[in-house]
Amino acid sequence: MLGTQISKINLNNEEERLEVHKFLEEFGLILDHDVDYTIVVRVEGKIKATCSKAKNIFKCFAISDDLRGENITSTLITTLIDKLFEEGIYHSFIFTKPDKVKIFTSLNFKVIYETEDAVFLEYGLYDINKVLDKMAKEHNIDLTTPKGALVMNCNPFTLGHRYLIEEASKNCEEVLVFIVEEDKSLFPFKERYNLVKEGTRDLENVKVVPGSEYIISSATFPTYFIRQEDVRLKAYAEIDAGIFGKYFGSKFNIKKRFVGEEPYCNVTNSYNETLKRVLPIHQMELEIIKRKEFDGSFISASKVRNFIKEEKLEEAKHMIPEVTWNFLNSKVGKEIMEKIKKSNSPH
Template sequence: MYGLQVKTVNLKREEEKLRVHKFLENFDLKLDDDVDYTLIIENQGEIKATCSKAKNIFKCFAISDELRGENVTSTLISALVDKLFEEGMYHSFVFTKPDKIKVFTSLNFKPIYEAEKAVFLEYGIYDINKSLNDMVKKYNINDKCEKGALVMNCNPFTQGHRYLIEKASKQCEEVLVFIVQEDKSLFPFEERYKLVLEGTKDLRNVKVIPGGEYIISSATFPTYFIRQEDVRLKAYAEIDAGIFGKYFGEKFNIKKRFVGEEPYCKVTKTYNETLKEVLPEYDMELIEIKRKEFQGNFISASQVRELIKENNINEVKNIVPEVTWKFLNTENGKEIMEKIKLSNSPH
C-alpha cells in the first residue's frame, strides 16, 4: 500500500465520475447511476482501485491486478463501513459475482442467497433471521397455520390490488401482504403502506406487513456487473424468489404465493416465470390470478399514473378503492400527482 492514497470522489463533478467510469470499463464494469459515495485508490494520479455505495448497498468494486494481495479490498470495505457508521447505518449488503464469494466472506460478509449469475451477501450484527424473528413478534404472525402471501408495490393501491388480495383471502386461512418498503416509487412507502392497510381492514384474515430490506425491488438490483438486461433481470428474480422461498416461506409457513397474470410488462412476466421455477424447491406453490379488468383493460398502478399524467383524474376514480381516491384529494396526494405530471419515471 506504500505510495497509494484513498480518496473520495466528488460525484457532482462529471470529469471525476468519468475517470471512475473509464477505470471500471477496463473490467467490463460500469458505475451505477444510483451511487451516492465513491472511493478510489490512486498511485501517482492514476486510479488503481475503486468501490462505491448506494445507501447501504456496496457496489462497483474493481482492483488493478498489480494490487491484488495487497489488502486493498479490506481497506476499501473498511472505509465504506466507516462512512455508513457516520450516516447512522450499521448493516450493509453487496451483490457480486459468485466467484467473489470468498473475497467477501473473508471480510465477514455472510451469503444470503446465491443464483447462477449473482450472489447476495450482508454485513453487520443484524441479519435476515433476526429481521424475520422481529416481524413475527411485531405483527403477531402464527407460524403454525399454513399461509398465502403476496408481495406488492402498490404505487398506488388500485382495485386490481384489492381484487388479488380478496381472491387470496378466500383460498387461505391467513394471508400476508408484504409491501415493498424501498422508496424508489412516486408514491412514498409510508403512503402506500397506509393505503393497503386501510383498504383491506375488512378482510379479517389479511395482515399487511412492511417488506423490509430482504424483499428486493428490481430498481435495487445493480447493473454494474451484469450488462445484459435479460440476464440481469433473471439474476434479480432468482435471488428475490430464492430469498422469499428459503427464508420467508420457512419462517412464516407460507405455502402459496399469489401473483396477478402479467399481460404487458416484460419485467413482471419474467419475474413470475422465475417464481414458478424457484418456489417449488421450497415447498411453495405459485398461483397466478387473472387480473381485474375495467372497460376491457387490465387495471394496473401504471394505468393510474398514466391517467394522472394525462390529467384524466376523474377516470382514476373508476379503478382505485375509495381510500386511494380520498388520499389523492388530500394535499399530500395532490403534491404526488403534480410530481407524476412532471416526471418521466416509469416508477
C-alpha cells in the same frame, strides 16, 4: 504500497466520474447511476482500485492486478463501512459475482442467497433471520398456520390489487401482504402501506406487513457487473424468489404465493416464470390470478398514474378504491400528484 492513497470522488464532477467509469470499463464493469459515494485508491495519481455505495449497498468494486495481495479490498470495504457508521447505518449488503464470494466472506459478510450469475451478501449488527423474527413479533404473525402471501408495490393501491388480495383471502386461512418498503416509487412507502392496510381492513384473515429490505426490487439490483439485461433480470428474479422461498416461506409457514397474470409486460412475465420455477424448491406453490378488468382492459397502477399525469383523475376513479380516491384528494395526495405530473419516471 508506497505512494498509495485513498480519496473520495466528487460524483457531481463529470471529469472525476468519467475517470472512475473508464477504470471500471477495463474490468467489463460500469459505474451504476444510483451510487451516492465513491472512493478510489490512487498510485502516483492513477486510479488502481475503487468501490462505491448506493445507500447501504456496496457496488462497483474493482482492483488492478498489481495491487492484489496488498489488503486493498479490506481497506476499501472498511472505509465504506466507516462512512455508513457516520450516516447512522449499521447494516450493509453487496451483490457480487460467484467467484468473488470468498473475498467478502473473509471480511465477515454472510451469504444470503447464491445463483449462477450473482450472490447477495450482508454485513452488520443483524441478519435476515433476526429481522424476520422481529417482524413476526411486531405484527403478531402466527407461525403455525399455513398461509398465502402476496408481494406488492401498490403505487398507488388500485381495485386490481384489492381483487388479488380478496382472491387470496378466499383461498387461504391466513394471508400476508408484503408491501415493498424501498422508496423507488412515486408514492412513498408510508402512504402505500397505509392505503393497503386501510383498504383491506374488512378482510379479517389478511395482514399487511412492511416488506423489509430483504424484498428487493429490480431497481436495487446492480447493473454494474451484469451488462446483458436478460441475464441481469434472471439473476435478480432468482435471488428475490429464492430469498422469499428460503427465508420468508419457512419462517412464516407460507405455502402459496399469489401474483397477477401479466398480459403486457415481458419483464413481469419473465419474473413470474422464475417464481414458478424457484418457489417449489422451497415447498411453495405459485398461483397466478387473472387480473381484474374495467371497461375492456386490465386495471393497473401505471394506468392510474397516467391518468394523474394527464390530469384526468375522474377517469381513474373506477380503478381505485375509495381509500385511494380520498387520499389523492388530500393535501399530501395532491402534492404527490403534482410530482407525478412533472415526472418522467415509470415508477
